[in-house]
Amino acid sequence: MVSGRTTERVARANPVVDRVCVDEQRTGPGPARNMGASEAGGEILLFTDADTVVPATWVRRHRRHYTTPSVRGVGGPLRPLEDGLRHRACFHVLSDWWYRACWPVGFVQQPGPNCSVRRTAFERIGGFDESLRFLEDTDLSLRLHRDGTVVDDHTCPVATSTRRQQRVGYGRLFATYLLGYLEYALPGRSPSKPYF
Template identity: 30%
Template sequence: MISVIIPTKNEEKYIKRCLISLNRQREYIGEIIVADGGSTDKTVEIARRYADIVLVDPRLNSPGKGRNAGANMAKGDILAFVDADTLVNDEWGKAITEAFNQKGVLMASGPVYPYDSSILLKIAYIFSYDFLVRVTRFLRITHFLGLNVAYRKDFFIKLGGFPNTKLSEDILLSMKANKYGKSVFSRKMSVLSSARRLRKQGIGWILLYLIFNELKVIFKGKPLEYYPEVR
């Protein structure tokens, strides 16, 4: 069974569409868990209408803490993680199931496409993420983003879950996981994600941030310590 975990904080503009896209795949998704870090808007109210479990705790003040808290409550043997502004495609649940039916697969991910941006930003977003995945997998330091990634639960627990960092906890965990087993990058496991950060900060700033962050993670094992919050 797949348990989907979504960390949230003040995501009332996005969470409903995310949860509706997940609920369309109940054939594969056994439960949907929202871990909220103390929203002051209508996020929790909306989540309670569409999710199976809604955990509210102001101490869940980072995506990693929210994901770990949700994972601790999950009953499924596969843990899938998305963000509140993520929309999964109609084959997403099936793609995860197929990926983990393969022998030795411990984690899986898929492409990410923006859904609310200009053509230029879409091209830049797709190119940069696809390039990142291809290069890191070639170098055997796989970097999967937390907005679209799945792990076997027993393996996730063995690794200790997402590290307690402000940023890049998803990249650090996937790098660690890559040392122990097989990963799958499935085109069928694609998602749409909001380009609000690209619109707010610009593609140039984002690309520079990603480059410097990747280099620091690869060579020092630590991410950058600052990333502006965008709602």
């Protein structure tokens, strides 16, 4: 699933890509991911983003968890694609450490650029909530968690661009997420501010 012209061009030029879906309406990550899932084959669906580089072992590392029938989804941490101590430190705190602290208390969050789901579970819960413009990956993770097990594989990171963090700033980004989580937790509310 692609949403930008450059991404589409790169995807079409890659010899291993057999199908390219284009999100012409650009209605957000939830609808785009659902469109990609509807076109994909196979029982395990893996999601990442255009500005993310996955390791060669990524699919195998996710897939190994699905030998356990109760597993509905798998997530892993994010690392900065660009180098720099500030980026590495902030990503460790906001991605890796945050997930390790939240998952044991039931607040599971598969990050959109590094997650997979069992198709049958994905379809049973209705996929990504297309009404959410933000935290659609957290919402999916929590609904999967109610259906079965969601695994946090901290040994399976992906590298993603820091351009959003550089543009917005880590402090403002953290505040945006915190406000989004609070809105999401309130009954009858959902994150109202589009993140992308």
